Amino acid sequence: MPRLDSKEERDHKIKEELEELNNKLEIDLSRDDSENDHLNLERPIRTKADYKPEALFVGQILGADGFDNEDALFLEVIFKHGDHWKLLALPSPIQTHSCYPDEDGTYVFAHPFEFYLTSGSIHGWPKFIIKVYRLDDFGKIDAIAYGSITLPNEAGTFELECSTWRPMGNCIDESYSFFLGGPPKLTTLNPLTRDLTLRENISTVSSGNIHIQCDVILKSFEDLGIKTS
Amino acid sequence: MERLEEDLSLGTSEEYKDDEKSIFSEDANIDNPHEYSKHENLQTYEPKRQPHSFFYLGVSGQIDSGEFNNRDGIAIKYDIVKGNRWKLVKGEETGISQHGFRNQGASKRIVWNFPFEVIYSSTNVKEWPQIVLYGSGKDFRGREVIEFYGSVHVPTAPGRHTRYVRLFQPVTSSIFGKFLGWIKGNPASYKDAPNLIAKGEGREVTRVQSGGLIKITFQITQRNLEKYGYKTTSSDD
Numbered sequence: 090m091p092r093l094d095s096k097e098e099r100d101h102k103i104k105e106e107l108e109e110l111n112n113k114l115e116i117d118l119s120r121d122d123s124e125n126d127h128l129n130l131e132r133p134i135r136t137k138a139d140y141k142p143e144a145l146f147v148g149q150i151l152g153a154d155g156f157d158n159e160d161a162l163f164l165e166v167i168f169k170h171g172d173h174w175k176l177l178a179l180p181s182p183i184q185t186h187s188c189y190p191d192e193d194g195t196y197v198f199a200h201p202f203e204f205y206l207t208s209g210s211i212h213g214w215p216k217f218i219i220k221v222y223r224l225d226d227f228g229k230i231d232a233i234a235y236g237s238i239t240l241p242n243e244a245g246t247f248e249l250e251c252s253t254w255r256p257m258g259n260c261i262d263e264s265y266s267f268f269l270g271g272p273p274k275l276t277t278l279n280p281l282t283r284d285l286t287l288r289e290n291i292s293t294v295s296s297g298n299i300h301i302q303c304d305v306i307l308k309s310f311e312d313l314g315i316k317t318s
Numbered sequence: 319m320e321r322l323e324e325d326l327s328l329g330t331s332e333e334y335k336d337d338e339k340s341i342f343s344e345d346a347n348i349d350n351p352h353e354y355s356k357h358e359n360l361q362t363y364e365p366k367r368q369p370h371s372f373f374y375l376g377v378s379g380q381i382d383s384g385e386f387n388n389r390d391g392i393a394i395k396y397d398i399v400k401g402n403r404w405k406l407v408k409g410e411e412t413g414i415s416q417h418g419f420r421n422q423g424a425s426k427r428i429v430w431n432f433p434f435e436v437i438y439s440s441t442n443v444k445e446w447p448q449i450v451l452y453g454s455g456k457d458f459r460g461r462e463v464i465e466f467y468g469s470v471h472v473p474t475a476p477g478r479h480t481r482y483v484r485l486f487q488p489v490t491s492s493i494f495g496k497f498l499g500w501i502k503g504n505p506a507s508y509k510d511a512p513n514l515i516a517k518g519e520g521r522e523v524t525r526v527q528s529g530g531l532i533k534i535t536f537q538i539t540q541r542n543l544e545k546y547g548y549k550t551t552s553s554d555d
Contacts, residue, residue, distance in 0.1 A: 139547060147446045147471050152484060152528075161525060178444050184522040188486065191387075191528040197484045199468050200518045205444040224525075243552045245475050304474040306443055308547045318552035 140309050142208045143177070146215065146240050148303035150185060150200040151248075153221070154193070155297030156234070161187040161224040162196050164299065168204055169282065171213010177205045187224045211315060215240045218281050219299055221253055225270060232274050234296035237281045241305050243318040249301040254293040373546055374407065376539035377447070377472050378435035381415065384485075385426045386453070386530035392466075393417045394430055394532070395452040399469075399516040400438065401445020409436030417456070443548055447472045450515045451532060453485055457500075464507055466529040469515050472536065475551045479536045485529035 094102070150166060166183035170176075185198040204215065221234040236253035257263065258273040266272035280287040310317060381394050398411045415432035438447060453466030468485035488506040490496045499506060508514050514521060543550060 145443050145446070145474075147474060149469070149471065163522070183518065185518070186486075186521040186524045186526050189489065189525070189527040195484075195528060197486045197526070197528040199484060199486055199515075200521070201448060201469055201471065201516060202518070203444070203446060244549045245552050246473055246479065302471075304446075304471060306474050307549045308443075311549060312547065 140312055142310050142313060142315070143308040144206050144208060144215075144310075145306040145308075146202070146204045146206075146303055147306075148202060148301060150183065150198045150202065151300040151302050152188075152195055152197045152199070153297055153299045154195040156190075156194065156196070156221070157297075158194075158223060158233075159190060160226070161189050162233075163187040163222050163224060164198060164200075165220045165222065166200075166202075167218040167220075167278075168202075168215060169218055170206060170215040171210060173209030174206050174213055174215065175209075177207055178203070180204055214242055216282060217251070217301070218278060219251055219253065220278075221296070221299070223270075229270065231270055231272070233272055235275060235278070235281060236296075236299060238299075238301070240303055242307075244305050244307045245318075246304045247302070249303060251299040251301060253296040253299060255296055257292045257294045370542045370545055372439040372441060373540070373542035373548075375438045375440070375447070375472070375543075376435075376541075377438070377536065378433070378539075379534060379536040380433040381430050381451075382533045382535055383427050383429045383431070384418075384453075384530055384532035386428065386466075387426070389455060389465075389530070390428070391417050391419050392428055392453045392455050392530075393462075394432060395454065395464075396434065397450045397452075397512045398436060398447050398472075399450055399512050400447035401440075403442050404438045404440040404445065404447060407437040407439050409434070411436060441546075443543075446474065448516050449534070450512050451483060451485065452511070453530065453532075463504070464511075467508065467511070467515050468529070468532065470534065473538055476538045476540045477551075479538065481534050481536065483532045483534060485532060486526040487529040489525045489527050491525065 150164060153162060153164070156162060164183070164185045166185075168180060168183070180202075183200060183202055185200040188196040188198060190196050206215065216237055216239045219236045219238070220232055221236075223231045223233045225231075234253035234255045236251045238249055238251035241247045241249070256273045256275055258266075262273050275281075280291065307317070377398075381396065384392070384394070386392060393415050395414045396412065413432065413434055415430045418428040418430050420426060420428055448469050448471045450469045451467070452464045453468075454462050454464040457463050466485040466487050468483045470481050470483045473479040473481070488508065490499060490506045495506075508524075540550065
């Protein structure tokens with residue numbers, strides 16, 4: 090009569106069967122295929138330089154509307170980015186031509202811009218800081234409005250609208266500016282984006298809108314796991 | 319062998335006997351199995367594994383129509399301005415359209431329907447191409463005078479896009495200058511025009527007023543931009 094298997098022997102048999110099944114699954118983790126990567130053109134070896142994130146912002150300052158003004162306006166646009174961003178191509182500071190409004194009160198600037206940057210951090214995403222100047226019939230230039238807008242972080246085409254404001258003074262300053270021009274101005278551009286606590290002390294008056302068209306191309310943000318859309 | 323009954327629906331047997339010449343030249347030797355297997359469409363092919371060196375950008379579309387407030391008889395000239403690295407593979411970079419006039423009715427629309435198609439190759443996305451537009455009309459003596467300027471960047475996302483471009487016209491600073499320009503057929507215009515409009519430098523001292531609105535339709539095709547790592551749309555594949 091065959092001897093009944095003791096508990097240990099049964100366990101041993103079960104283990105053997107499991108090992109056989111594992112072998113049959115043909116998973117061999119010891120085999121390393123990375124040596125043949127250079128032949129696999131679908132996923133070629135890329136160096137660290139290929140994964141440096143880059144962003145291209147291409148577009149136009151289209152125009153402006155909503156300013157109750159009959160004088161010519163022009164814009165000065167400052168491109169601001171964080172510390173870890175670096176411009177790869179030389180930019181030019183943007184100052185548009187002076188444009189007279191048409192019957193609807195729209196101004197046409199059509200000023201193209203292009204900024205190509207490489208990024209080391211998502212902090213400090215590029216922004217525009219816009220100063221609106223008025224040029225009157227006597228040739229006098231006055232800063233009449235300020236605004237700032239962050240450029241899009243998604244790849245694609247966007248129409249942006251930047252609203253603007255100007256600081257408001259007391260009654261005397263306001264009536265002076267109404268009759269003679271020369272509205273109150275900011276002494277520094279810090280309250281716009283750099284030091285927002287300064288805004289606690291000022292009152293402002295709303296002004297018109299600036300229209301910007303911007304196309305964005307991003308490189309390697311998704312590869313590094315940064316999701317923007 | 320017995321002759322099978324003729325199937326009259328197939329036509330007479332004489333017609334059916336001719337070797338039908340195929341209209342496809344590749345099928346000429348289709349009965350020969352060796353010829354067939356040599357056909358190039360049957361080679362193994364992995365598109366994703368092809369090596370690449372350039373990426374290609376195909377820009378096609380047309381300058382549809384425009385609206386100018388009180389001007390009529392305008393022709394549109396376009397110029398494509400791009401960086402040095404971009405090489406023109408096919409197509410014309412400049413073109414001049416016909417002179418278009420409005421219809422007799424109340425609509426202010428001028429139709430050109432002027433197509434363009436270019437293909438560029440490059441290795442870097444900087445200095446993305448722009449189309450600079452000039453609107454010109456004939457003056458009272460029949461001379462061609464460029465009056466309106468504008469520009470638009472070629473869209474970066476592939477697919478179909480419609481862009482509305484506002485043109486502007488330079489304004490002479492004095493009334494006398496304006497009169498003289500009208501007589502001579504030489505109103506205020508820009509020197510070094512394509513770069514001045516496309517780059518925007520040097521325009522700070524000029525004065526302009528709004529000109530007209532032009533509708534342009536673009537169709538963008540891209541190849542290999544994703545392999546370089548550039549992402550141009552936010553839609554998921």
